[in-house]
Amino acid sequence: MAVRCSIVRLTLLLALATTASACTKHQLTYEEEIGAWREEKDRYMRSADSPVPPDTREGFPPLLYFPISEPYRVPAELQVIPAEDVIEMSTSTGLRRRMRRIGTLRFTLQGQPLTLTAFVDASESDMRRLFVPFNDLTNGTETYQGGRYLDLDRTATGIYDLDFNRAYSPFCVFNVNYDCPVPPRENRLKVPVRAGEKLPAS
Numbered sequence: 001m002a003v004r005c006s007i008v009r010l011t012l013l014l015a016l017a018t019t020a021s022a023c024t025k026h027q028l029t030y031e032e033e034i035g036a037w038r039e040e041k042d043r044y045m046r047s048a049d050s051p052v053p054p055d056t057r058e059g060f061p062p063l064l065y066f067p068i069s070e071p072y073r074v075p076a077e078l079q080v081i082p083a084e085d086v087i088e089m090s091t092s093t094g095l096r097r098r099m100r101r102i103g104t105l106r107f108t109l110q111g112q113p114l115t116l117t118a119f120v121d122a123s124e125s126d127m128r129r130l131f132v133p134f135n136d137l138t139n140g141t142e143t144y145q146g147g148r149y150l151d152l153d154r155t156a157t158g159i160y161d162l163d164f165n166r167a168y169s170p171f172c173v174f175n176v177n178y179d180c181p182v183p184p185r186e187n188r189l190k191v192p193v194r195a196g197e198k199l200p201a202s
Helices: 007-021 030-045
Strands: 073-090 096-109 112-121 129-134 148-153 159-163
Touching: 073 112, 096 129, 096 159, 148 159
Parallel strands: none
Antiparallel strands: 073 096, 073 159, 096 112, 112 129, 129 148
């Protein structure tokens, strides 16, 4: 039986690293903040809640990432879709996931104007977290062929910190029993995004 990829559980856990960094004795630099976030993810991958199969969990190696690069952290403006717009998003197991379009994020990366659609699970009433699945030209060589994910906290201004250094791979990379959403055609970026999580070593 496929395990439904829990977007909310992972995003809440990874937010702990940012929260914890705010409680340290000195203000962390951007590189230190991302480093703490990645360390928290590694601890999670070896925990009882990890998607990694139990027999390989204890010795699971640290995840691989591109070098931290601030040019891959860009401001984005969300153009909200006023009417309810629900699509059936494909998943890694061939099932379909009902997702609600919230709006279009407009931003510039590598000198190119780009867009990504932000979603929430159609079954969820909590609209405070946005799910942004995307493909780019590194998929299948440097990153997972099925794309990667970003998560964003809703803002009152409509301006978002789109940080590809926080891009992460779906759980199905580590366990084929997970059912993970596949980025829709509208979220296929025509640029290589060499930031965030890379393919595992093996």
